[in-house]
Amino acid sequence: MIRIAPSILSCDFMSIKEDLAHFAKCENIWFHLDVMDGHFVPNLTFGGPIIRQLATITQIPLDVHLMVANPLFHIEIMKDFGIHHITFHLEAATEEESIKIISLAKKLYPSVGVSIKPKTPLAQLSARIIKMIDLLLVMSVEPGFGGQKFIPETYQRLNEIQQLKVKYNPTMQLQVDGGVSEQNSGELISHGVQNLVAGSYIFKEKACNYIAQVESLRSSQ
Ligand code: DX5
Numbered sequence: 001m002i003r004i005a006p007s008i009l010s011c012d013f014m015s016i017k018e019d020l021a022h023f024a025k026c027e028n029i030w031f032h033l034d035v036m037d038g039h040f041v042p043n044l045t046f047g048g049p050i051i052r053q054l055a056t057i058t059q060i061p062l063d064v065h066l067m068v069a070n071p072l073f074h075i076e077i078m079k080d081f082g083i084h085h086i087t088f089h090l091e092a093a094t095e096e097e098s099i100k101i102i103s104l105a106k107k108l109y110p111s112v113g114v115s116i117k118p119k120t121p122l123a124q125l126s127a128r129i130i131k132m133i134d135l136l137l138v139m140s141v142e143p144g145f146g147g148q149k150f151i152p153e154t155y156q157r158l159n160e161i162q163q164l165k166v167k168y169n170p171t172m173q174l175q176v177d178g179g180v181s182e183q184n185s186g187e188l189i190s191h192g193v194q195n196l197v198a199g200s201y202i203f204k205e206k207a208c209n210y211i212a213q214v215e216s217l218r219s220s221q
């Protein structure tokens, strides 16, 4: 079953506890948490203190997407929060640094991934890195803001990534983030994507329709 990761960046922060409770009966979802530091991306969101509290109000696995210049700092401070999966950006580190960060993160979290921005050459994604990770997050918008338009060139990148995955790490999950809706989810799934992040598409609806929005992403194949 395709996993859907509602991105809480688009939820109602004034009533986040009630808002997130509407997903309780949803199967196979993660909550996607976008940590932005105002350096790696221009925008600023939330970090450790908020995520620590969020972890206490839900049983749904947390998927942290670090859009930060110093991933190591955040990986270390969040290690005891009960986070299920953590992703940092390839562009925030050299290859050697990335390998060290992944090795450490694997000791601290059940699942670890790296993310690649739309314009970063795939050559930056080395076989050594692919072999170590549980998940590759392919950005389908420039990171930094919710509600942007999906970049269609993502499909071609996914074809190339699929070949790397088969060669180096067939069990690696592929996740796509940015502008995901029922307009493109079927095509993404047919390109081998197993995990879809969606913010504005899910949260634009009334809370009673969140589950239907999640299911529509899985069923539009
Ligand atoms: C963008 C974030 C996304 C964002 C997705 O930088 O990484 O997770 O919340 O939002 P939508 O689905 O609205 O593009």
Ligand code: ZN
Pocket: 007, 032, 033, 034, 065, 177, 197
């Ligand atoms: Zn994200």
